[in-house]
Every structure is written in structure tokens, then in C-alpha cells.
Amino acid sequence: MLFRVAIAFACLFIIAGVAGQxxxxxxxxxxxxxxxxxxxxxxxxxxxxxxxxxxxxxxxxDDRLAPSRVTGYEVWRSVVGGSGSRIAELxxxxxxxxxxxxxxxxxxxxxxxxxSVAGNAVSISTxxxxxxxxxxxxxxxxxxxxxFLVSAAVIYFIQSARSGKKLFVRKIAGLDAVDDxxxxxxxxxxxxxxxxxxxxxxxxxxIAAITILGRVSRVVAxxxxxxxxxxxxxxxxxxxxxxIKASYMAAGRPDAYNDDMVSYVTDEQFGYVAAVDGIMVRxxxxxxxxxxxxxxxxxxxxxxxxxxGAIQIAGTAMPAQIPFxxxxxxxxxxxxxxxxxxxxLSNEPKQLGSLKGQDVGKAVALVVIVVGTMAxxxxxxxxxxxxxxxxxxxxxxxxxx
Amino acid sequence: MxxxxxxxxxxxxxxxxTLGIFSFLYRDNTWYKVCEAIFVGISAGYWFVxxxxxxxxxxxxxxxxxxxxxxxxxxxxxxxxxxALGILMLLRLVPKVGWISRWPLAFxxxxxxxxxxxxxxxxxxxxQIEDTVRPIFGAExxxxxxEIIGNIVVAVGTFTGLIYFFFSKEHRGAFGRAxxxxxxxxxxxxxxxxxxxxxxxxxxxxGRMDFLFSDWLKxxx
Numbered sequence: 001m002l003f004r005v006a007i008a009f010a011c012l013f014i015i016a017g018v019a020g021q022x023x024x025x026x027x028x029x030x031x032x033x034x035x036x037x038x039x040x041x042x043x044x045x046x047x048x049x050x051x052x053x054x055x056x057x058x059x060x061x062d063d064r065l066a067p068s069r070v071t072g073y074e075v076w077r078s079v080v081g082g083s084g085s086r087i088a089e090l091x092x093x094x095x096x097x098x099x100x101x102x103x104x105x106x107x108x109x110x111x112x113x114x115x116s117v118a119g120n121a122v123s124i125s126t127x128x129x130x131x132x133x134x135x136x137x138x139x140x141x142x143x144x145x146x147x148f149l150v151s152a153a154v155i156y157f158i159q160s161a162r163s164g165k166k167l168f169v170r171k172i173a174g175l176d177a178v179d180d181x182x183x184x185x186x187x188x189x190x191x192x193x194x195x196x197x198x199x200x201x202x203x204x205x206x207i208a209a210i211t212i213l214g215r216v217s218r219v220v221a222x223x224x225x226x227x228x229x230x231x232x233x234x235x236x237x238x239x240x241x242x243x244i245k246a247s248y249m250a251a252g253r254p255d256a257y258n259d260d261m262v263s264y265v266t267d268e269q270f271g272y273v274a275a276v277d278g279i280m281v282r283x284x285x286x287x288x289x290x291x292x293x294x295x296x297x298x299x300x301x302x303x304x305x306x307x308x309g310a311i312q313i314a315g316t317a318m319p320a321q322i323p324f325x326x327x328x329x330x331x332x333x334x335x336x337x338x339x340x341x342x343x344x345l346s347n348e349p350k351q352l353g354s355l356k357g358q359d360v361g362k363a364v365a366l367v368v369i370v371v372g373t374m375a376x377x378x379x380x381x382x383x384x385x386x387x388x389x390x391x392x393x394x395x396x397x398x399x400x401x
Numbered sequence: 402m403x404x405x406x407x408x409x410x411x412x413x414x415x416x417x418x419t420l421g422i423f424s425f426l427y428r429d430n431t432w433y434k435v436c437e438a439i440f441v442g443i444s445a446g447y448w449f450v451x452x453x454x455x456x457x458x459x460x461x462x463x464x465x466x467x468x469x470x471x472x473x474x475x476x477x478x479x480x481x482x483x484x485a486l487g488i489l490m491l492l493r494l495v496p497k498v499g500w501i502s503r504w505p506l507a508f509x510x511x512x513x514x515x516x517x518x519x520x521x522x523x524x525x526x527x528x529q530i531e532d533t534v535r536p537i538f539g540a541e542x543x544x545x546x547x548e549i550i551g552n553i554v555v556a557v558g559t560f561t562g563l564i565y566f567f568f569s570k571e572h573r574g575a576f577g578r579a580x581x582x583x584x585x586x587x588x589x590x591x592x593x594x595x596x597x598x599x600x601x602x603x604x605x606x607x608g609r610m611d612f613l614f615s616d617w618l619k620x621x622x
Contacts, residue, residue: 335566365530369556
């Protein structure tokens with residue numbers, strides 16, 4: 001009996017002793033504290049404008065447990081001599097971060113805080129680092145090499161054209177219709193409407209349109225047909241007036257040229273469309289040219305032109321608008337045909353050489369697609385080492401980042 | 402009260418102009434001509450004001466005269482280059498030296514071509530090739546049939562499409578037949594794109610109808 005009472009007292013003593021322990025007892029604290037991240041290193045982010053710093057670290061050892069005791073990480077940054085601030089919150093498992101909001105004039109120090117329910121652990125700070133910018137992005141050397149190859153081909157063909165060599169460019173369907181369409185307008189005594197898209201002179205499609213305008217206006221000047229050209233950009237108006245004027249002078253009829261042939265309407269897309277639609281139904285042009293960069297207005301213009309019975313010749317490289325021109329116009333220059341037409345009609349060495357140079361690039365792409373697809377397919381289907389190596393090499397050459 | 406009145410006036414004016422533009426669907430008429438003139442006039446004025454405040458004031462004036470020297474970026478002085486080009490452009494108004502206006506035009510065309518070259522090349526050439534070249538039967542040789550067909554369509558479509566846009570050779574013989582396949586692919590793509598874009602155009606029409614029947618006539622709540 002005495003023995004049982006002694007056991008009972010001993011139990012009560014132990015229970016009371018455990019319950020009376022403070023919350024921060026060593027045994028419990030060891031269980032809850034987490035380890036900080038280690039090996040935190042800050043390096044300059046390569047090939048940028050001096051605005052990035054890369055951070056890499058070894059995650060907290062408690063982040064490797066299953067389940068992880070780390071709930072996330074915070075990245076803190078301070079400018080040397082200034083106060084720190086939190087710049088990012090990352091999930092558990094993260095081991096790198098790029099700070100892209102740096103200034104080249106400042107020096108920074110970073111630390112990473114491992115977060116857990118029980119408490120946080122701050123890492124040792126990095127050494128001070130100042131971002132630097134690089135002039136050349138060596139990650140894109142492959143891009144440079146291919147651009148050089150195509151550029152060299154372009155320069156070669158331009159020089160060939162300049163030296164008098166005849167460069168062959170296949171006939172483009174639809175271009176024959178240009179002269180016929182202008183002749184039709186002449187016979188009907190109605191004007192020609194030329195719409196050069198709604199983009200400015202910094203768009204290559206507008207430049208191609210203005211080049212074709214040179215040829216169209218030359219025929220217009222020869223036939224003494226009227227041409228009307230409402231534009232939505234002031235620079236295009238300037239360029240178009242100069243082009244038409246040059247054509248009239250080349251045709252020996254400078255007196256017939258009039259600045260009113262080209263008129264500025266508005267930069268606003270649908271305001272321009274409303275005005276052009278009005279011109280179409282009032283002046284009833286016999287021929288409409290839509291050449292250049294178009295957006296949502298393409299079908300509105302083409303349908304209105306169709307409703308007044310005009311012959312319509314269109315060309316654009318805007319993929320979403322080509323279907324509308326194909327459906328609503330009599331002739332459509334699809335994508336790059338617009339630039340080819342510009343080169344074909346102008347017969348200018350620079351444009352012809354450029355077109356031929358691009359064909360070299362396309363030939364290379366054709367070969368790469370055939371060889372690459374065969375290598376990838378054979379390599380993965382039959383595990384042929386050489387084919388796999390070839391595929392890997394092509395991937396390296398044509399990778400974009 | 403006044404704002405409520407103005408709201409109603411604006412609502413009726415917007416409805417009047419919307420219906421005026423819609424009236425063109427019937428035929429050209431005076432109502433449409435009035436709306437067209439208002440639209441063109443206001444938009445031209447709007448863009449003039451927008452360009453003035455966005456470029457001349459916000460970029461140049463504020464950048465050169467208002468921003469304290471300490472807050473300016475390293476290369477703030479390039480704003481003077483832009484201003485100089487703008488002045489050269491305006492020389493077009495002086496007939497004797499109007500030819501100088503071609504210089505800023507040449508600068509714009511050349512600089513833009515250079516800037517676009519990298520992104521154009523990366524997205525339209527490199528990425529296209531990178532995405533086209535892939536194992537037909539999948540990387541692990543276990544692709545499902547629909548993926549195999551998709552890979553073949555991508556490879557053949559890109560190959561024949563490129564042949565169609567090859568201008569240094571006449572489209573005759575096998576080359577011509579491949580180009581014909583290419584144009585078939587293009588037309589099918591255009592058909593799909595046509596349908597997709599028509600859908601987005603319909604949403605624009607629905608937006609205007611919603612304005613007329615909900616905001617103006619209150620027939621839809």
C-alpha cells in the first residue's frame with residue numbers, strides 16, 4: 001500500500017514538473033527553430049543594361065524535410081549606407097532569384113530570410129555588389145551569326161544587281177492586274193483610290209506600299225488618270241506626295257501633279273475608315289489599292305470598295321487581315337508577296353538584292369527543317385547517336401534564349 | 402443635377418452618332434456625313450493634343466526643363482536629339498530647305514528596321530524553326546496518333562509554305578506542286594483565322610448594341 005502511494009506521488013510530481021516547464025524550454029526550441037539558407041552568393045546578371053543582380057543559395061536544411069518546415073523565403077535588399085527593404089517573397093524550395101530593379105549607380109547587399117511557423121532565420125549577407133551593363137549579349141551569338149549570313153547574302157546580291165547582273169524573281173500573281181486596273185479606271189473616267197495602310201513610315205509594309213505607289217503613279221501619270229490617296233499619318237502624306245511628284249516628273253508631266261492627290265485625314269483608325277468609306281461611295285473609284293499594314297479596318301474598306309464595283313488589289317503582311325483581303329478583293333498579295341511585288345515593280349538593286357538574300361535565308365531554313373526533323377525523328381525512334389547529336393547541335397544553333 | 406443632365410445629353414449624343422454611323426449600312430446620307438465629319442474632326446484634334454502632351458510636353462519639356470538634374474536618367478540628353486530631328490522634320494514647311502526633312506525620315510526608317518531586326522529574327526525565324534523541328538513520333542517515341550498527325554502537319558505545312566514564298570525559282574514541276582500544297586495550307590489557315598476574327602468583330606457589334614439597348618433605351622437590364 002505504501003509502495004502504491006509512493007508511486008502515485010512520484011507520478012504526480014513528474015506530471016506537475018513537466019506542466020510547469022516554461023514555453024521556451026530548450027528541448028522544445030531545438031525542435032522548432034529552423035536553419036538559415038547558406039552559401040548565399042550575389043553576382044551581376046549577365047548581358048543586361050546594368051539593372052539585374054542574380055542571387056543563388058542553398059535552401060535551409062529544414063526545407064529538405066518531408067513535409068518541409070520552411071513555408072517560404074523573403075529576399076531583402078539594402079543599398080550600402082541605407083536601410084533594407086523586402087523585395088521578394090518566394091515559395092519553399094526556391095534557391096535563386098534575379099533582382100531586376102537595380103540601378104547602376106548603387107551598391108547593394110542582400111540577405112535571404114527563411115520563414116517558418118515557429119520563427120524566421122536570417123542568412124549571412126552577401127558581399128556588396130554593383131550591377132554592370134554589357135554592350136554585347138553573348139547568349140545571342142547564334143542570332144548574330146545567322147543575321148550575318150543573311151546580311152552577307154543580301155549585300156552580295158545587291159552588288160550583283162548593281163553590277164548589271166539580271167536577278168531572277170518569279171512573276172507574282174496579281175501584279176499583271178495593276179496595269180489593267182489602272183487602264184480600266186482611265187476608260188471609265190473614274191479615279192483610283194490608293195490606301196497605304198494605317199501605319200507610319202517606320203513600318204516596312206508602308207515603305208513597300210509607297211514603293212509600289214511609285215510604279216502605280218507612274219502609270220497613272222502616263223494615262224492621265226486621277227489618283228486619290230487619303231492617309232492616316234502625316235509622314236506618309238509627305239512621302240507619298242514626294243513619290244507621286246517624282247513619278248509625274250519622270251513621266252514628263254510635272255504640271256499635272258497636285259498636292260491634293262494625297263490628303264491627311266486623321267490618325268484615329270475608325271475615323272480614317274469612316275472618311276475613306278465616304279470617299280468611296282461619293283467618288284466611286286474604279287480601282288482600289290489596299291497595300292500596307294491593316295488592322296480591323298481591312299474588311300470594312302474592302303466590302304465598301306466591293307459595293308461600289310471597284311476592282312480591288314490588296315496586299316498586307318498582317319496575318320489576321322489577309323483572309324479578309326483574300327475573300328473580298330479581286331487580287332491579294334499574301335504576306336511577303338507585298339515586299340516581293342515592291343522589289344519586282346521597282347526593279348531597284350537594293351530591293352531585289354534584299355529579296356534574293358532573304359531567299360537564301362529561306363533555303364537554309366528549308367534544309368534545316370528537313371534535316372532537323374529527320375534527325376530528331378530517327379534519333380529518338382531508333383536511338384541513333386549521330387542523329388541525336390545532330391538534332392542537339394541544330395537546337396543549339398536555333399535556340400532563342 | 403447638372404451632371405445628371407450632362408450624362409443624359411452625352412448619352413443621347415452618343416446614340417445619335419452611333420445610329421448615324423450605322424445608317425451607312427443603308428446608304429450614304431446627310432446624317433452619316435455629319436457623323437463622319439464630327440468623327441474625323443474630333444479624332445484629328447484629339448490626336449494632335451495627345452501627341453503634344455505625350456511627346457512634346459511630357460517627354461521633352463518635362464525631361465529637359467522640369468525634372469531636377471539629380472532625378473534624370475544617364476542619357477537624358479538624347480531628348481535633344483529627338484527635338485533636333487523634329488525641327489528638321491518641320492523644315493519641310495520651308496521650301497528652300499525642305500529636302501532636309503528626309504534626314505529624320507531616313508533616321509526613323511533605319512533605326513526602326515535595326516530595332517525590329519533582332520525581335521523579328523528571333524520570333525519569326527529562329528522560334529519558327531525551333532518549334533517546327535521536332536521528332537514526329539514524340540521525344541520518347543510514344544506520342545498519341547493525334548500528336549503524330551499534328552507534328553506531320555506542322556512540318557509539311559511550314560516546309561511547303563516556305564516554298565510558296567520562295568521567289569527565286571519558278572513554281573513548276575515538283576517545286577510548283579509543293580508550293581500548291583503550301584497555298585492550300587495557307588488558305589486553310591486563313592479560313593480558320595477568318596472565322597476567329599469575325600467572332601471578335603461580332604463582339605464589337607454586340608458592344609454597340611448593348612450600349613443602345615442597355616445604356617440608352619434601358620430595354621436590357
